Amino acid sequence: MKDDLMAELLGEAPKTPDPSFRIDVLARVAAKARRRAALERAWKQIVVFTLIGAAFPIGQAFGLTTHALQPVLLAGAVLGFAYLFAALTIQGPGQVLARSRAMLRV
């Protein structure tokens, strides 16, 4: 028996490129990218919160009391709130901002 016939019996190649195959591949690529991004975000959060959590015991181990750190903590808290406020203002509730802009245009 010829090789070509054996190959055909074992499995044939699709005659023309199949668009649905391409779409499925691209959907998998996108899903993998989303999973990877989510994993990176999760790792970043873990690292940041671990560092925040570890800062206090490490500080105490080096003899820094909460009382001595008060000005630094206050400054950190103010900066944190300022950052949150700025982020909310810039990215903010989209619909509310869009409505406000529309009203201003009128």
Add this chain to the structure above:
Amino acid sequence: MDAGEEARLIGLARRGDMHAFGRLVDAHQAPVRAFLRRLVGNTADADDFSQEAFARTWQVLDRYDGRSSLRTFICGVAFQYWRRARRSGARRQAREDAYAELSDAETGGDERMAQRLALRRAMEELPEDQRAVLALCLGQDFTHQEAAEVLNLPLGTVKSHIHRGRARLQAALGVTAEQSQ
């Protein structure tokens, strides 16, 4: 697709252009799917492996150095993925067995189908490398050199795998060496 156009599309895909990668998928899906269909023996699973191979290729496209053809590179990725999945997949094996039994029951009497089943059983009994070499080279989709690059085997080993594997497949079909000449 000519080599220049392919190189351009690879460059675009490396920079994240999904449209360019989609064109590469269209250009290379036929040989990759044919290879996996012959290797796996089950069209649905083979196409699943093929899609995964292309998706992994997107992730590792930076490692493609252009020394071999892109389809060779993709088939290499596909083969590694299939081998890993096969070694860890007792569940998949059970599904393949159930599928084979179902196919047997559905297709009794048809001579062509009987040949197909005999070939598939013979393929399943072959060692992994030999099976992959036959899946690549039987339909003349890949040269012996390309098969050696895909499977990371010496050329001489590929040739001997083809010779022995072909003989075993023909024996499964009841064809003697004289008849096959």
